[in-house]
Amino acid sequence: GRQATSNADILEYRKQHLGKSLSLQYKVPIKMVRGAGQYLMDQYGRKYLDTVNNVAHVGHEHPAVVRAGQEQMALINTNSRYLHENINELAKELLETLPPELSVLHFVNSGSEANELAIRMLKAATGDRDIIASEVGYHGNTNRCIDISSYKFDGKGGQGAPEHTHIFPLPDAFRGKFRGESTGGPYAEEVKGQIDRIHAKGRGVGGFIIEPIISCGGQIELPEGFLAKAYQYVKEAGGLCISDEVQVGCGRMGSTFWGFQLHGVIPDIVTIGKPLGNGHPLAAVACTQEVAEKFANGMEYFNTFGGNPVSCAIGAEVLRVVKREKLQAHALAVGTYLKQQLNKLSKDFPIIGDVRGQGLFLGIELVDEKMEPLAAQTDYLANRMKDHGILMSTDGPDHNVLKIKPPLVFSQENAEELIFYLGKILAEDFMKL
Numbered sequence: 001g002r003q004a005t006s007n008a009d010i011l012e013y014r015k016q017h018l019g020k021s022l023s024l025q026y027k028v029p030i031k032m033v034r035g036a037g038q039y040l041m042d043q044y045g046r047k048y049l050d051t052v053n054n055v056a057h058v059g060h061e062h063p064a065v066v067r068a069g070q071e072q073m074a075l076i077n078t079n080s081r082y083l084h085e086n087i088n089e090l091a092k093e094l095l096e097t098l099p100p101e102l103s104v105l106h107f108v109n110s111g112s113e114a115n116e117l118a119i120r121m122l123k124a125a126t127g128d129r130d131i132i133a134s135e136v137g138y139h140g141n142t143n144r145c146i147d148i149s150s151y152k153f154d155g156k157g158g159q160g161a162p163e164h165t166h167i168f169p170l171p172d173a174f175r176g177k178f179r180g181e182s183t184g185g186p187y188a189e190e191v192k193g194q195i196d197r198i199h200a201k202g203r204g205v206g207g208f209i210i211e212p213i214i215s216c217g218g219q220i221e222l223p224e225g226f227l228a229k230a231y232q233y234v235k236e237a238g239g240l241c242i243s244d245e246v247q248v249g250c251g252r253m254g255s256t257f258w259g260f261q262l263h264g265v266i267p268d269i270v271t272i273g274k275p276l277g278n279g280h281p282l283a284a285v286a287c288t289q290e291v292a293e294k295f296a297n298g299m300e301y302f303n304t305f306g307g308n309p310v311s312c313a314i315g316a317e318v319l320r321v322v323k324r325e326k327l328q329a330h331a332l333a334v335g336t337y338l339k340q341q342l343n344k345l346s347k348d349f350p351i352i353g354d355v356r357g358q359g360l361f362l363g364i365e366l367v368d369e370k371m372e373p374l375a376a377q378t379d380y381l382a383n384r385m386k387d388h389g390i391l392m393s394t395d396g397p398d399h400n401v402l403k404i405k406p407p408l409v410f411s412q413e414n415a416e417e418l419i420f421y422l423g424k425i426l427a428e429d430f431m432k433l
């Protein structure tokens with residue numbers, strides 16, 4: 001067989017020859033060699049419980065998904081200019097989950113590509129290119145996606161908001177500009193303020209993009225009433241609304257299949273990524289007939305890999321597994337239990353300032369008694385959990401939010417284990433970091 005390479009060699013080669021702006025997980029990086037369900041295994045046979053990976057939506061290397069890809073790969077893989085039933089099958093599976101207004105699909109290969117296409121659609125449909133987005137939002141790695149991602153342009157190496165991007169404050173009811181109950185209205189007025197700003201420059205509103213729970217912002221749940229009001233203002237101004245479901249979509253929310261459905265709104269465009277291919281590069285843009293017709297203005301949209309038979313076989317099987325294994329209902333049951341237990345834990349450990357999220361997309365925010373963020377303590381928790389074989393991630397503008405977004409097969413027992421170790425580590429003496 002192949003000669004095993006040491007981790008030090010792998011690391012050294014990466015340093016020399018792979019892109020230099022990518023960070024690694026953990027101080028001593030891990031080499032993972034197997035995945036199964038909600039578990040990963042490293043080169044030493046050590047098993048980890050994965051609470052991080054919302055890409056492995058129906059479980060790492062789900063056998064039915066692997067088989068669907070393998071079988072199609074052995075038959076034919078071509079671009080979507082040839083007829084093939086797989087692209088239609090995937091479209092049908094997706095449309096079954098979406099409201100009838102969203103009835104046209106474009107298939108692409110990543111969340112970034114999906115949002116990039118959505119941005120082009122805004123321009124084609126409205127003639128306007130000004131976009132309103134949330135503070136600390138992230139929508140992808142392409143030029144135009146970075147241009148609307150405050151998480152990037154307001155962070156290290158960034159140069160602030162471009163002329164056509166209009167950022168409103170992170171609608172965080174815990175530590176944001178407006179706090180507590182009934183902040184949906186005030187945050188929606190901030191969106192209105194940005195619309196007025198665009199008009200004052202003599203321009204029109206292209207649209208508005210937001211995630212239904214803002215992931216990079218620290219698992220920020222949109223305050224009640226916010227999205228409906230913001231959508232209303234944007235639509236009145238002639239703009240279109242994009243729901244970025246790259247992180248939260250495909251049943252993860254538990255009570256709904258899509259995040260926008262939590263808020264009783266219907267977007268003009270929905271972007272879908274990570275979970276759709278269960279790790280295979282597959283993403284999609286759903287839009288209305290009207291948007292699709294305006295986008296088809298004569299310039300062809302061709303995508304070499306988007307919608308190929310292998311990707312579509314995989315995507316269709318992922319959605320069938322979600323149905324067959326009732327993973328949406330499972331996300332609701334396990335997520336609700338986990339959130340309850342985390343709330344209980346917060347009574348014993350007041351540094352847990354907030355527990356939030358829906359289904360299996362949760363966040364725990366750590367603060368001191370003055371509501372100051374505890375970034376070092378959050379990092380400590382994530383690293384100590386790893387010592388116990390549990391992978392967790394941290395995020396938020398102040399790096400003080402532990403995120404929980406596991407493969408949906410994450411079980412009640414996994415939740416109990418997570419709570420047990422979190423409680424054990426929270427009792428350690430780590431406040432003076």
Ligand code: PMP
Binds near residue numbers: 111112115139
């Ligand atoms: N939108 C959101 C909300 C994301 O979290 C991400 C990726 N983290 C993207 C878009 C971009 O997706 P991709 O990395 O697949 O290009």
